[in-house]
Amino acid sequence: xxxxxxxLLFLLATSLGMAQDDFQVRGNFSVEGQYYQxxxxxxxxxxxxxxxxxxxxxxxxxxxxxxxxxxxETYVPAFVGYPAGAAWEGTGxxxxxxxxxxxKIEITVGNFYExxxxxxxxxxxxxxxxxxDYALDGIRVVARPFDGVTVKGLYGKQRFNFDDGLQNGDGxxxxxxxxxxxxxxxxxxxxxxxxxxxxxxxxxxxxENRSSTFDFPENVGAGSVRLRYQRGGFQFSGEYAHISxxxxxxxxxxxxxxxxxxxxxxxxxxxxxxQATTSYSQRGFGVxxxxxxxxxxxxxxxRGADAFDSWINYLPPTSVLQTTLLAQFYPxxxxxxxxxxxxxxxxxxIPKKSLLGxxxxxxxxxxxxxxxxxxxxxxxxxxxxxxGIEPNLFTWGDDTYYxxxxxxxxxxxxxxxxxxxxxxxxxxxxxxxLGAYDYENVASPGKVYADLIAFEGDIKLKKxxxxxxxxxALFTDQHLQDWFAVVTEYTISPHWFFSAINQYxxxxxxxxxxxxPVVSAGYIDGGNRLSFSYGRQRAGVFCVGGxxxxxxxxxxxxxxxxxxx
Amino acid sequence: MKTYFLFFVFLIxxxxxxxxxxxxPSANVKSLNGKSFDTAQFNNDGKPMIxxxxxxxxxxxxxxxxxxxxxxxxxxxxxxxxxxxxxIDDARSQSRVLPYxxxxxxxxxxxxxxxxxFKRAMGVNNVxxxxxxxxxxxxxxxxxNYAPGDEEELYKKILSLSNL
Numbered sequence: 082x083x084x085x086x087x088x089l090l091f092l093l094a095t096s097l098g099m100a101q102d103d104f105q106v107r108g109n110f111s112v113e114g115q116y117y118q119x120x121x122x123x124x125x126x127x128x129x130x131x132x133x134x135x136x137x138x139x140x141x142x143x144x145x146x147x148x149x150x151x152x153x154e155t156y157v158p159a160f161v162g163y164p165a166g167a168a169w170e171g172t173g174x175x176x177x178x179x180x181x182x183x184x185k186i187e188i189t190v191g192n193f194y195e196x197x198x199x200x201x202x203x204x205x206x207x208x209x210x211x212x213x214d215y216a217l218d219g220i221r222v223v224a225r226p227f228d229g230v231t232v233k234g235l236y237g238k239q240r241f242n243f244d245d246g247l248q249n250g251d252g253x254x255x256x257x258x259x260x261x262x263x264x265x266x267x268x269x270x271x272x273x274x275x276x277x278x279x280x281x282x283x284x285x286x287x288x289e290n291r292s293s294t295f296d297f298p299e300n301v302g303a304g305s306v307r308l309r310y311q312r313g314g315f316q317f318s319g320e321y322a323h324i325s326x327x328x329x330x331x332x333x334x335x336x337x338x339x340x341x342x343x344x345x346x347x348x349x350x351x352x353x354x355x356q357a358t359t360s361y362s363q364r365g366f367g368v369x370x371x372x373x374x375x376x377x378x379x380x381x382x383x384r385g386a387d388a389f390d391s392w393i394n395y396l397p398p399t400s401v402l403q404t405t406l407l408a409q410f411y412p413x414x415x416x417x418x419x420x421x422x423x424x425x426x427x428x429x430x431i432p433k434k435s436l437l438g439x440x441x442x443x444x445x446x447x448x449x450x451x452x453x454x455x456x457x458x459x460x461x462x463x464x465x466x467x468x469g470i471e472p473n474l475f476t477w478g479d480d481t482y483y484x485x486x487x488x489x490x491x492x493x494x495x496x497x498x499x500x501x502x503x504x505x506x507x508x509x510x511x512x513x514x515l516g517a518y519d520y521e522n523v524a525s526p527g528k529v530y531a532d533l534i535a536f537e538g539d540i541k542l543k544k545x546x547x548x549x550x551x552x553x554a555l556f557t558d559q560h561l562q563d564w565f566a567v568v569t570e571y572t573i574s575p576h577w578f579f580s581a582i583n584q585y586x587x588x589x590x591x592x593x594x595x596x597x598p599v600v601s602a603g604y605i606d607g608g609n610r611l612s613f614s615y616g617r618q619r620a621g622v623f624c625v626g627g628x629x630x631x632x633x634x635x636x637x638x639x640x641x642x643x644x645x646x
Numbered sequence: 647m648k649t650y651f652l653f654f655v656f657l658i659x660x661x662x663x664x665x666x667x668x669x670x671p672s673a674n675v676k677s678l679n680g681k682s683f684d685t686a687q688f689n690n691d692g693k694p695m696i697x698x699x700x701x702x703x704x705x706x707x708x709x710x711x712x713x714x715x716x717x718x719x720x721x722x723x724x725x726x727x728x729x730x731x732x733x734i735d736d737a738r739s740q741s742r743v744l745p746y747x748x749x750x751x752x753x754x755x756x757x758x759x760x761x762x763x764f765k766r767a768m769g770v771n772n773v774x775x776x777x778x779x780x781x782x783x784x785x786x787x788x789x790x791n792y793a794p795g796d797e798e799e800l801y802k803k804i805l806s807l808s809n810l
Contacts, residue, residue: 107768111771139766141671199740200736204737206762207762210772262680262682276679278680311680360744360745362745364748365748365749366749367744367747395737397736441716539709545795547793547794574794574799575796578791608775609790610771610791643790
């Protein structure tokens with residue numbers, strides 16, 4: 082009833098906004114429905130309801146310096162495998178806030194998303210596609226007292242699940258951040274070459290200790306410092322973070338704790354991380370290099386939180402996100418408990434009118450990522466001090482968790498034809514990452530070594546009509562072995578698209594050789610998009626915070642409507 | 647029942663809101679040299695602007711911006727339009743933005759919306775999403791997704807603004 086009233090209120094406010102010019106109304110919504118069919122061969126999951134429907138709608142009202150917004154959400158029920166962590170069920174308000182946006186100060190009360198520095202100790206974020214929402218609920222103040230200084234302070238609880246409305250977890254998160262842009266701040270005193278930024282953050286979480294056995298720290302603090310420098314095509318940025326003693330369910334995996342010592346309690350040890358990235362680029366050429374190391378860096382607002390819940394910080398995988406269909410088999414998941422990783426990237430455009438560049442130029446992109454297990458020295462006397470390890474940075478263990486090399490060449494041959502060739506070599510330790518599953522939804526043991534090659538062609542048929550195709554092959558002796566995929570897509574600009582995709586597990590010597598065909602069609606009108614897709618979806622996987630979640634295989638019809646206004 | 651009602655509310659709300667012309671909302675993004683920038687300050691001296699949301703991991707986005715790049719010099723010469731490319735790359739891939747932009751020889755004004763505050767303020771569901779802003783700073787057209795040829799449609803809209 083309360084919800085109904087609220088929505089009525091908003092309808093009223095919205096129409097009021099329409100009538101008055103000085104109000105702005107903006108927002109977006111998304112509705113997705115899926116009809117599930119039985120398909121036992123691929124262990125397709127059919128929920129009892131057989132149909133799942135989920136959606137959300139945001140409305141933001143702005144008047145001068147004041148702003149207020151809400152998000153209605155509905156999961157009746159949510160899709161199978163959605164959301165990532167604790168359940169989202171029913172219909173209600175998932176997010177609401179009021180905000181004052183002054184020149185020197187900005188105040189938000191209610192829900193908000195925030196990031197300090199690169200997010201190593203605080204980033205609350207959302208990804209509605211994956212079913213991730215770590216919004217804080219409380220108060221945030223951002224002040225810009227002088228040119229070149231930004232100060233932020235926040236206090237709140239964090240979204241945990243959704244049950245006919247937003248449900249916060251138990252923990253309380255407090256934080257402050259300051260950033261100085263030295264050039265602006267010291268404008269009259271120093272003549273800097275290049276742009277200098279320095280910053281620092283402090284975050285603390287509080288959670289009551291309800292254990293009679295363990296003396297859990299109720300307040301856990303985290304601090305970080307960062308530096309960023311940029312001059313012309315050169316840039317450097319780095320951040321170091323430290324978290325005080327923080328035993329959690331997540332860090333209990335770092336050492337083998339015997340059953341007699343309650344392994345799920347975790348270890349009483351601090352954590353630290355260092356990330357640095359540098360790049361140089363000029364017209365037609367760019368290189369970048371990233372180094373990162375984590376040791377005991379899981380920072381969640383609830384001590385007993387599962388792998389997808391209540392994350393305060395954000396530990397991005399060092400690997401590059403791949404969207405090529407068959408490359409999505411083996412996504413890397415950051416190991417918050419410890420890893421040492423490197424990545425380098427190169428982008429180059431062979432100039433127009435050169436021998437290899439041709440009439441339009443040729444684009445080349447190369448990338449290499451390597452993630453190694455850490456080698457933490459163990460600390461004796463686990464039963465006395467529960468420290469387990471020394472969380473040192475940039476240690477090099479025996480095991481390679483993940484490595485990939487990939488290269489892409491893109492060339493426009495004429496006004497009517499454009500093509501690209503993509504190659505990727507992947508090494509993937511599935512015992513650690515647990516992202517590769519078989520048809521019975523069981524994780525495949527051991528390492529996977531795979532090669533992938535993909536060719537894409539874009540043909541312009543006539544004005545507004547375009548045909549795109551991809552041929553992809555994945556070769557591996559492990560997991561489900563060899564695959565072949567064909568993607569075809571016909572688009573009529575600006576409204577229509579049609580596509581047909583098949584993924585064929587042709588090389589599976591151990592068992593079934595399944596086809597996964599899907600056909601889709603869609604209509605786009607400005608900011609609105611309606612699409613239908615029908616067919617067999619293979620199990621998908623995505624990874625956050627060190628674990629991968631499997632979206633089980635399914636068979637059926639999906640309808641999606643999104644709109645932004 | 648409640649659910650149906652909610653969506654009814656949104657449908658009505660969105661149908662009404664879509665006809666509206668509105669200014670660019672305020673959010674903080676970062677320029678490629680690291681400086682904070684208030685999006686409400688985006689301007690092009692009374693000439694039209696394109697605001698395009700993209701990411702380094704989004705292939706249709708890169709296709710769109712690369713295809714426009716081939717035409718951009720002519721567009722600027724003929725209409726004075728400016729393209730602002732807003733990357734939603736987060737800490738994972740942000741370090742690739744500047745090398746990619748330079749490596750691709752783009753002449754756009756590029757910003758990073760690292761925690762998607764501007765994306766939220768603009769009501770963007772997914773990338774690519776392109777907005778056209780007229781000379782007085784009102785958003786007059788938007789298009790979700792990209793299919794080759796969409797840039798011609800966009801250019802028609804830009805021309806119709808420039809003739810006013």
